[in-house]
Amino acid sequence: MTAVSDTAAVPEPVEGHAGGRVTSGSAAPEPVEGSAADPRPAGSTPVERPRGTIEAGDPSQYVRERSADGRRDVSYPPSPEPLGIPVYDNHTHLEIEDGPSTGSGTVGGLSLDEQLERALAVGVHGVVQAGGDVDSSRWSAWAARTHPRVLAAVAIHPNEAPVYERAGELDAAIAVIDELAAEPRVRAIGETGLDFFRTEADGIPAQMRSFEAHIGLAKKHGIAMQIHDRDAHDAVLETLQRVGAPEKTVFHCFSGDAAMARIAADRGYYLSFAGNVTFKNAQNLRDALAVTPLDRILVETDAPFLTPAPYRGRPNAPYLIPVTLRFLAAERGMDADELGAQVAANTLRVYGAFED
Numbered sequence: 001m002t003a004v005s006d007t008a009a010v011p012e013p014v015e016g017h018a019g020g021r022v023t024s025g026s027a028a029p030e031p032v033e034g035s036a037a038d039p040r041p042a043g044s045t046p047v048e049r050p051r052g053t054i055e056a057g058d059p060s061q062y063v064r065e066r067s068a069d070g071r072r073d074v075s076y077p078p079s080p081e082p083l084g085i086p087v088y089d090n091h092t093h094l095e096i097e098d099g100p101s102t103g104s105g106t107v108g109g110l111s112l113d114e115q116l117e118r119a120l121a122v123g124v125h126g127v128v129q130a131g132g133d134v135d136s137s138r139w140s141a142w143a144a145r146t147h148p149r150v151l152a153a154v155a156i157h158p159n160e161a162p163v164y165e166r167a168g169e170l171d172a173a174i175a176v177i178d179e180l181a182a183e184p185r186v187r188a189i190g191e192t193g194l195d196f197f198r199t200e201a202d203g204i205p206a207q208m209r210s211f212e213a214h215i216g217l218a219k220k221h222g223i224a225m226q227i228h229d230r231d232a233h234d235a236v237l238e239t240l241q242r243v244g245a246p247e248k249t250v251f252h253c254f255s256g257d258a259a260m261a262r263i264a265a266d267r268g269y270y271l272s273f274a275g276n277v278t279f280k281n282a283q284n285l286r287d288a289l290a291v292t293p294l295d296r297i298l299v300e301t302d303a304p305f306l307t308p309a310p311y312r313g314r315p316n317a318p319y320l321i322p323v324t325l326r327f328l329a330a331e332r333g334m335d336a337d338e339l340g341a342q343v344a345a346n347t348l349r350v351y352g353a354f355e356d
Helices: 112-121 134-146 161-166 170-181 201-221 233-244 258-266 283-291 318-331 336-351
Strands: 022-024 064-066 087-092 124-130 150-154 186-195 224-230 249-251 270-273 297-299
Touching (some): 087 297, 087 318, 112 124, 112 318, 124 186, 134 150, 150 170, 161 201, 170 201, 186 201, 186 233, 186 336, 201 233, 233 258, 297 318, 297 336, 318 336
Parallel strands (some): 087 124, 150 186, 186 224, 224 249, 249 270, 270 297
């Protein structure tokens, strides 16, 4: 077994979707992290921020900024030793800038080109850029159209669904996702799913309606689906059974235990492990990894969040995939390149080739 961080596991940050983590064009306060029970982010009470606009603009100009408030070290970690084989980051949010302070209270991140070059230098040959609202999904599709090492996933995040619904815009937002999903380099619907941690009971019907609609879009377009599952394991599994899961279903930043991993793998779903698998109190994730068949394992950053130990709290980025992959390999008693080759094959099976 490999050494793990002596800090607690962090539940999933809300990537700028109704959780106050980041905003479009302005820094947001950093919520308090916690909840060892669910290793995807904890956080503060959700704050409704302006949603992605329905009317299209220039997606290349879209950016979010992650606040540096309350974070002791926002410098990027050093690059790890390169892997010997090409691998891929199965889920990332490169529209969110993170990094040292610019002196204006916001942070300055790496450009998309810089992110991709740093990743390539350590053996990470491609990324799946995930959206969570209209604007970030448009940006994801734009990034995939213009960068051969980027594929896109597009969706309305479950915590955004009630916000759009209350504005009477959920159907219009889903229609934008449908349109984007037809693009050839959009290879997944995601991230979609259910989040019972951040959304109050009155928002659950909108989440469920959105989730079921997204399942339908993945099947309509014949592409994969990336699931966000927060405190909703049973409901997510039940919905997939009732509605019928897409052929290629991925549990992004898998947060269940070994029992859930067995159920997911038996149904043919993929489990994507992020940097929080290295956190000390994430034993449930390591137990899940131990029972997951090798042909169902994926790896991701969920950047700029969930940076693996020993760099937790600093900005995450695709070039840190080797850190998490080597940890996974050690847990499975394998050589990192051996596991990397299998995970890369799994990634290409789910999303297809990165370069046309």
